[in-house]
Amino acid sequence: MTAAVSTIVITGAGAGIGRGTALHFAAQGWRVVGLDRDGAALKELGAMLPRGQALTLRCDVGREAAVQRAFARIAAWAPDGIACLVNNAGIADPHSGPLEDLSLKAWQGWIDSSLTAAFLCSRAALPLLRRVAGASVVNVASTRALQSEPDTYAYAAAKGGLCALTHAMAxxxxxxVRVNAVLPGWIETGPWQRADRAHEADHRPIDEAQHPAGRVGTVQDIATTIAWLVSPEAGFVTGQQIVVDGGMTRRMIYAE
Incomplete structure (x- = not known):
């Protein structure tokens, strides 16, 4: 498998980690398929990617019919198959409010946008993945699958489910097909949003100091981790949860 002829499919590609990952792989010579339900963000991404090397499709990956249509287009565009699927889509805001006020509809929104979407896209992608030797899937979960703060019930459940789905698929x-999960911690995505929502990072010294690595994470930290996981160098790695959080989940914090 050589990057120059490989195709990667990334969900939630319009902004944040998805956008950064799409641009990273395009710079390495990969053909990139970006899925997102935000048409404006996708249009911006498409303008950033090399012409003829990318396909962007508006798709709500939590809906079965939409996923089926999208992957029919992908199969026509990449008939030789895809080397990697990155299940990155999900609702970014983890806070749902008190459990007693969390509606079933809102709960289902978090679950569908992340966990159900990963199932639907993986199932649809499987025939294309099996056409490529060394193919892999990367599920983008979160350190909130391992630890929580108040009022993040649905988000934590969705990301924890992604981790379990990862080892089951592996x-x-x-x-x-190899399958792994990346669990980002605090990743600054402000500069990677669509133009009308983008903002520069504004971190306090205490924000940086919370991390044993001495800084808040970047989108590039996640993109390069994904790139390693899908490379031949990680050929003996499957079913794993790779935490990329600057060591924050390993730090003991005491009440003052």
Whole structure:
């Protein structure tokens, strides 16, 4: 598998980690398919990607029919198959409010946008993944699958489900397809939003000091981790949860 002829599909590609990952892989010579339900963000992404090397499709990846239509287009565009699927889509805001006020509809929104979407896209992508030797799936979860703060019930459940789905898929789809999860911590995505929402980072010294690595994470930190996971160098890595958080989840914090 060589990057120059490989195709990657990224969900939630319009902004944030998805946008940064799409641009990273395009710079490495990959053909990039970006899925997102935000048409304006997708249009911006398409203008950033090399012409003829990218396909952007508006798609709500939590809806079965939409995913089926999108992957029919992808199969026509990349008939030789895809080397990687990155299930990155999800509602970015983790806060749902008190449990007693959390409606089923709101709960389902978090679950569908992340966990259900990963299931639907992985199922649809599987025939294309199996056409490429060394293919892999990367699920973008969160350190909130491992630890929580108040009022983040649905988000935590969705990301925890992604981690469980990861090892189940690794066992069920191997050895043909490797499956791993990346668990980002605090990642600054402000500069990677669409133009009318983009903003520069404004971190306090205490924000940086919370991380043993000495800084808040960047989109590039996640994109390069994904790039390693899908590379031949990670060929013996599957079913794993790779935490990328600057060491924040390993730091003991005491009440003062």
């Amino acid at each position: 066992v069920g789809l191997g050895p043909a």
